[in-house]
Amino acid sequence: MASITRYPWISHFLGSPTGYVVHLQKGSVRHQGVGQAFWYRPANSVLSEIPVDDQELPTLFHAITRDHQDVSVQANVTYRFIDPVAVSSRLDFGLQLAGAGPAGGREQVATIIGQLCQSHAIDQIATTTLAQALERGVSQLRAVLTEALRADTRLLSTGIEILGVQVLAIRPESDVERALQTPVREQLQAEADRAVYERRAVAVERERTISENEMASQIELATRREHLVAQEGANARRAAEEKAAAGFIEAQASAERQGINSSAEANQIRLVGEAAAAREAATMAVYQGMEQATLLALALREAAGSLPDIGNLTITPDLLSGALAGLFREPAGGTVPASAAPATAGSTGK
Known part of the structure; x- marks a missing residue:
């Protein structure tokens, strides 16, 4: 921003690097340029300062689509002054005294550019429907406004150059916008629900897979246990069979062994019996030629060997006489020994 130092009857001007000053004195240009510094007399001088840096102009206006829908257009125009002298001669950029109102040059430029933008935008949007305007109206409108503003003769003659046009948004009324958003929201909600259902389905499928794996593991364990039990039974049966x-x-x-022992014992008994029988037979053969008295004596001897000890023995006459009679009985052949004859007689006489 330029600074002015005022003195009595004279003032000093010091310009800025972004302000182009035009000093008119009695209708003639005395000083012009950027960053000027000079003295001047306020009584016969007019100063105009035109900004030479890029200027941003936001605009907002309404338009009607082909299907009679109201939309709002938000745009931003970037421009600059390429001919400050022409601008100062056609727009009011004069430096005012302290306490005076601001110059209206910027407002004039905003009005001119805003009206041009609104006029061309209305013509363009009137040829499209609301759906088309919302779908691709931003790029189309940007191209139309850029071309129209750069080719406008009034702007060119004034010394204004359009650097760029940005269409920020084309929006319908709030209720229409909500109505248009409803299908999309429903679709997004349906997609979200579908994603939730798919996620739940995946979770259920995973749980089912886990359950199937657990069941398969249990079946495998049961099968192995069955095989183990069968193997243990087979082993036990085999052990019992082996044991049996x-x-x-x-x-x-x-x-x-018992048969062999029995046979051996039977053979032994048979042999012993045969030996005993042979001995008995031999004994009997010996006894056959012996006398009765001798046999009786042998019998008494055998009996005496098996009798218990006898402390006292009483022999009666009857027993003694019978025994003696047996001793001296006549042999079966009728022959009595000579030594026995007197005893027999004596015994009989007695």
């Missing part, structure tokens, strides 16, 4: 076979073999061996 071993017991059978042992019993068979024991029976064979």
